[in-house]
Amino acid sequence: MPNCLFLCATLVHYAGPSYSNYTFHLFHSAAEPWPENAALYQPLKDDQILLSDHASSLAVQAYLRMCNLPVQVVCRANAEYMSPSGKVPFIHVGNQVVSELGPIVQFIKAKGHSLSDGLDEVQKAEMKAYMELVNNMLLTAELYIQWCDENTAKEITRPRFSSPYTWPLNHVLAYQKQWEVRRKMKAIGWAGKTLDQVYEDVSQCCQALSQRLGTQPYFFNKQPTELDALVFGHLFTILTTQLTSDELGEKVKNYSNLLSFCRRIEQNYFEDHDKDSITSSTSRLSKGSFLM
Amino acid sequence: MGTVHARSLDPLPMSGPDFGVHGDDAELVEVEPEAKQEVLENKDVVVQRVHIDGLGRTKDDLLGYEIAEVFTATNLIDVMKKSHEAREKLLRLGIFRQVEVVIDTSDGEDALSNGVDVTFEVAELRRLTGSYNTMVGNNEGSMVLGLKLPNVLGRAEKLTFQFSYGTKETSYGLSFFKPQPGHFDRNISINMYKVSGQFPWSSLRETDRGVSTEINFPIWKTNHTLKWEGVWRELGCLARTASFAVREESGHSLKSSISHAMVIDTRNSAILPRRGALLKMNQELAGYTGGDASFLKEDFEIQLNKRLFWDSVLSTSLWGGLLVPIGDQPSCIADRFYLGGPTSVRGFSMYSIGPQSEGDYLGGEAYWAGGMHLYTPLPFRPGRGGFGDLFRTHFFLNAGNLCNLNYGEGPRAHLQKLAECIRWSYGAGIVLRLGNIARLELNYCIPMGVQSGDRICDGVQFGAGIRFL
Numbered sequence: 001m002p003n004c005l006f007l008c009a010t011l012v013h014y015a016g017p018s019y020s021n022y023t024f025h026l027f028h029s030a031a032e033p034w035p036e037n038a039a040l041y042q043p044l045k046d047d048q049i050l051l052s053d054h055a056s057s058l059a060v061q062a063y064l065r066m067c068n069l070p071v072q073v074v075c076r077a078n079a080e081y082m083s084p085s086g087k088v089p090f091i092h093v094g095n096q097v098v099s100e101l102g103p104i105v106q107f108i109k110a111k112g113h114s115l116s117d118g119l120d121e122v123q124k125a126e127m128k129a130y131m132e133l134v135n136n137m138l139l140t141a142e143l144y145i146q147w148c149d150e151n152t153a154k155e156i157t158r159p160r161f162s163s164p165y166t167w168p169l170n171h172v173l174a175y176q177k178q179w180e181v182r183r184k185m186k187a188i189g190w191a192g193k194t195l196d197q198v199y200e201d202v203s204q205c206c207q208a209l210s211q212r213l214g215t216q217p218y219f220f221n222k223q224p225t226e227l228d229a230l231v232f233g234h235l236f237t238i239l240t241t242q243l244t245s246d247e248l249g250e251k252v253k254n255y256s257n258l259l260s261f262c263r264r265i266e267q268n269y270f271e272d273h274d275k276d277s278i279t280s281s282t283s284r285l286s287k288g289s290f291l292m
Numbered sequence: 293m294g295t296v297h298a299r300s301l302d303p304l305p306m307s308g309p310d311f312g313v314h315g316d317d318a319e320l321v322e323v324e325p326e327a328k329q330e331v332l333e334n335k336d337v338v339v340q341r342v343h344i345d346g347l348g349r350t351k352d353d354l355l356g357y358e359i360a361e362v363f364t365a366t367n368l369i370d371v372m373k374k375s376h377e378a379r380e381k382l383l384r385l386g387i388f389r390q391v392e393v394v395i396d397t398s399d400g401e402d403a404l405s406n407g408v409d410v411t412f413e414v415a416e417l418r419r420l421t422g423s424y425n426t427m428v429g430n431n432e433g434s435m436v437l438g439l440k441l442p443n444v445l446g447r448a449e450k451l452t453f454q455f456s457y458g459t460k461e462t463s464y465g466l467s468f469f470k471p472q473p474g475h476f477d478r479n480i481s482i483n484m485y486k487v488s489g490q491f492p493w494s495s496l497r498e499t500d501r502g503v504s505t506e507i508n509f510p511i512w513k514t515n516h517t518l519k520w521e522g523v524w525r526e527l528g529c530l531a532r533t534a535s536f537a538v539r540e541e542s543g544h545s546l547k548s549s550i551s552h553a554m555v556i557d558t559r560n561s562a563i564l565p566r567r568g569a570l571l572k573m574n575q576e577l578a579g580y581t582g583g584d585a586s587f588l589k590e591d592f593e594i595q596l597n598k599r600l601f602w603d604s605v606l607s608t609s610l611w612g613g614l615l616v617p618i619g620d621q622p623s624c625i626a627d628r629f630y631l632g633g634p635t636s637v638r639g640f641s642m643y644s645i646g647p648q649s650e651g652d653y654l655g656g657e658a659y660w661a662g663g664m665h666l667y668t669p670l671p672f673r674p675g676r677g678g679f680g681d682l683f684r685t686h687f688f689l690n691a692g693n694l695c696n697l698n699y700g701e702g703p704r705a706h707l708q709k710l711a712e713c714i715r716w717s718y719g720a721g722i723v724l725r726l727g728n729i730a731r732l733e734l735n736y737c738i739p740m741g742v743q744s745g746d747r748i749c750d751g752v753q754f755g756a757g758i759r760f761l
Contacts, residue, residue, distance in 0.1 A: 076540075077543070078540075078542060078543030078544070080543075081528070081542040081543035081544070082539050082540060082542050082543070084529075084532060092536060095536075095650075097536070097539065165544065165546065165584065166546055166582060166583055166584055167582065168546075169524055169544060169545075169546040169584075172524070173544060
């Protein structure tokens with residue numbers, strides 16, 4: 001990049017009709033229909049993506065399929081840095097870039113698609129509470145196991161996270177990310193927990209979800225909502241990912257209704273499209289070749 | 293200027309060095325002034341000893357080369373000339389605050405009748421010097437602190453540290469410089485730096501952390517630089533509204549490159565030269581010593597100056613560059629060339645020519661730019677001989693083009709692409725010279741050949757910098 005050391009004040013005129021990005025409001029985007037070329041960005045599927053990122057990405061993909069909105073999954077090594085909030089996945093729809101499930105649900109709602117419109121206020125509050133539970137328990141547990149358990153971090157997480165980069169940048173970025181996550185864990189009080197305590201927390205979270213689900217097909221009876229997408233994303237990823245030990249998956253397998261819930265969503269929403277369905281990847285996953 | 297004291301060359305009285313010789317001198321001057329003048333010019337002398345007084349931490353062997361020439365002087369005028377040149381060389385080392393030359397007749401047991409001793413009285417620079425500046429730039433102010441340790445190990449090595457703390461970005465750099473004893477033009481320097489920059493024309497923010505090593509050496513009339521550089525580049529969007537093309541470039545990359553530069557500079561000054569020419573050629577190869585970025589980059593700069601009638605100067609310059617990505621990776625926005633602005637093709641906004649996406653300029657892989665200037669003194673020459681000499685009026689014609697090339701098409705297609713849709717501009721303005729480093733310009737520009745997507749700055753444009761087209 002050229003060095004510009006000195007000041008250059010210029011009086012600026014535009015040569016033609018000026019195109020300004022600043023006037024893009026949500027109302028403007030709501031008027032546009034869902035485009036054909038909407039894309040969802042995530043890290044590289046085979047070598048780079050981590051358990052927590054894959055869970056988040058799968059949740060968004062499930063939600064979009066439930067809303068019947070087509071989206072193309074694009075894998076980029078720098079997806080995390082492309083995202084406006086620093087978290088994956090993010091979607092690029094028209095001119096808008098939105099990241100994370102919560103804002104994406106809001107964005108899609110502004111376009112006129114929603115899965116939770118049929119719920120009353122009490123149910124909506126309950127849904128939000130369970131989504132918070134999943135984010136605070138399951139997601140945090142996933143991050144803990146990935147980055148704070150030294151065994152997993154050394155064998156799986158750091159090599160995967162830094163795989164697109166060359167030496168010595170790969171080590172620098174992996175350790176930088178690890179320090180960042182560990183600092184965050186300390187801030188929320190998880191730094192003192194042992195691995196067994198974390199597994200216990202996961203188990204309790206699964207128990208709460210299992211109890212709420214009961215014998216229903218989805219959390220709010222007949223129709224899936226964003227909560228179903230989120231729970232599916234996390235549980236399916238945990239079941240199909242091989243870590244250094246199988247204990248995390250075992251905690252989920254204790255609850256048979258959660259297993260059938262995952263299978264149901266997979267069959268209903270992911271088996272229609274053969275090419276980019278996750279069933280082809282599940283057969284790979286269950287063979288243990290998908291290392292997280 | 294150094295002071296040179298010369299005493300009479302007549303032999304000293306037999307009783308030894310005696311301050312009474314002053315009286316004899318004075319008489320000699322009064323009685324035979326013309327004879328003394330003759331003595332100075334025609335008398336052959338032999339330089340017997342050259343001393344350097346006042347050395348502290350400087351090692352002796354370093355200075356032997358600089359003062360060696362003085363021994364070859366044959367008469368007094370020659371001694372004075374060679375001493376002056378040696379003084380310049382000693383000052384160039386950058387380790388002395390001042391150098392004074394004392395030329396005296398030899399004394400001692402082995403003193404010849406026409407022997408001369410030359411003494412350089414030097415004062416070394418302090419071990420640590422500091423500087424503090426404030427800088428104001430585009431919507432940003434910063435405080436710059438500099439520390440310099442000259443002559444760290446005794447052989448003219450220099451260690452410099454610079455720290456810049458700004459409202460937006462922070463940068464720092466550490467640099468170690470070592471010349472070869474006896475050949476100051478051959479030197480090696482090692483730098484470590486962290487530099488951040490914001491580029492609003494591309495909505496891009498870049499942070500570079502890097503290490504570089506460079507070796508400079510002259511070959512005949514040219515100056516060559518060989519450099520290895522390893523940089524960790526972090527790119528990010530400057531605003532939420534950055535275009536997606538720039539967003540795609542965000543992230544980290546590592547560039548490890550070797551470059552070679554050649555400079556031939558016969559101009560009399562770097563800023564507003566009156567005569568001479570400049571040729572600079574630079575090649576950079578990245579990717580073969582590690583890192584992610586892989587490309588070959590060439591660029592050149594030519595400038596010719598000729599003095600015309602009535603104290604005016606005609607100056608023409610030509611710049612060009614080519615970036616060839618190696619492998620299947622596309623080029624990175626941080627490596628591409630940019631064009632336009634008050635220091636390049638005037639009449640256009642800063643780096644606002646060429647490929648762009650939603651108002652963010654992405655740069656190009658090939659460019660050329662040319663300029664023709666006529667510099668004249670200010671009309672009616674106000675302030676002549678003083679302040680007015682720093683100003684010049686100038687009339688200019690600039691042209692250039694920037695584009696991306698599809699390297700499968702062949703050179704003919706490339707030349708054709710660079711030759712169509714040329715942007716050019718003309719105008720006039722005033723130039724102010726700042727020391728020997730920078731210049732300020734205030735121009736009235738009329739841009740032409742504007743393509744859709746370019747941003748222009750027609751009318752008055754102000755520019756400040758060190759390198760202008």
